[in-house]
Amino acid sequence: MLQYPSLEKAFELPLKENDKLLKASGVKFIDDHIWLRSGEFRATHGWLIYLSVRTASLQALLNDILPILKDGNTPFRIIRNEHEAYRLHAGLYGPHLIGKGIQFHARTEGEGRHLIDRLLPLTGTYAGCIIQDCIRISNIIYAQEVSNRIPQPTKAPFPFTVEKKYRKPASRKFVGLFYLPVEELNYSPKSTIYKGFNFKRPFKWCLIKQGNSHTGDDHFGRDIRDKLRWQKKVIKALEAHVRTPKFIDLAEYEAFSFLVLEYVDGVHAGQWLEQIRQGKTWKDLGTDTKKIILEVYLSILSLVKHMHDAGYVHRDINERNFIIDGGRRTYIIDFEMACCLHDGLPDPPFTLGTIGYMSPEQMSYMKPHFGDDVYSLGALLAYFLTGELPERIFFGEMYTVRGKLQEYAVESRLADLIIKMTDTNYLERATMNMAINQVEDLITFYL
Structure with missing residues (x-):
């Protein structure tokens, strides 16, 4: 007697290839491992400009920026397809590449400024995960200086205009109304785990899992926030049957979610x-x-x-x-x-x-x-x-x-x-x- 019924596919993924879109539009590029590359993309000096976009919106964004890709003025590399984009955003190619599925190399500040001015009106409706090691310019545009010289202390101002709401990192001491993060226990680009103090129940520790903006996205429009909402449902259904930290709260604001759980000392x-x-x-x-x-x-x-x-x-x-x-x-x-x-x-x-x-x-x-x-x-x-x-x-x-x-x-x-x-x-x-x-x-x- 079989212990499991015959299995079927849970879903089919009609994953899209970006090379077909670029070829049909007359964009010149070459294959480079997981990338489609145009020009001499060797970032030894200048600025890297990134567009961080959710996997499901990748091809729509590429369509919108085709005029920039076609003119060939700025070297770029783009993740090969949706399958690789999904892996990239999940951190399978390293945390340093999360969110960096579209990359431009601006060789000078002037070139970078001109590129950003062209990208801003084309990218305003899109969303993507936060890139941790770059300066955020707009909702999905980030910039990072590169140099083949030994880094030197500098007081040179950042050369590009940053939208007002991204000029200073948001500071929020409390999660929700009652939970204060005290100690960072674990960090990943997808989420950060804190040991926190629960002021709703004084002298009680709690665990706070912060889902970072738009990370862990999938081909069905879901991201880490949806996973934390689902986790809340599962814990509430199981906590009477299974030994697991009990659910306390789920707080959400902007593009972040915070799952608050009982703290287990172990x-x-x-x-x-x-x-x-x-x-x-x-x-x-x-x-x-x-x-x-x-x-x-x-x-x-x-x-x-x-x-x-x-x-x-x-x-x-x-x-x-x-x-x-x-x-x-x-x-x-x-x-x-x-x-x-x-x-x-x-x-x-x-x-x-x-x-x-x-x-x-x-x-x-x-x-x-x-x-x-x-x-x-x-x-x-x-x-x-x-x-x-x-x-x-x-x-x-x-x-x-x-x-x-x-x-x-x-x-x-x-x-x-x-x-x-x-x-x-x-x-x-x-x-x-x-x-x-x-x-x-x-x-x-x-x-």
């Missing part, structure tokens, strides 16, 4: 594992330590099983999305990618996940199913036993996985379980109950 599973292993391999760990690691892993399996029982699949299981407190209690977090299988929401599901942990079906945009999480949990078990990120273990053909696990002296029963949980054929993959039962049996081996 570390993520990757940090906890480093602390308990103390640099030792699985082979060199004592029996008691091995048993503790497997018990924590079993608690993670149980959390995900409770989530499945409530009708939800997580779809972004990795070592950072479980918090372990001082009493070795485990909490599951970060439900932005989650799906409710009972009502098929969100429709379409949010895409991407964590490389190395994603099932083949998830990477192929198939409809979500519980087997996605089983695969990710198998990858997580490999991480728990080897300390290596799964992309290093599962890169290449699956038949090499056993050999890689043997290099870390992982016992054959554990290796068998990992291979069964990460079977690329979802019809042959282990079920959650099978995984739980086998880990329970393995723990008794270390008693």
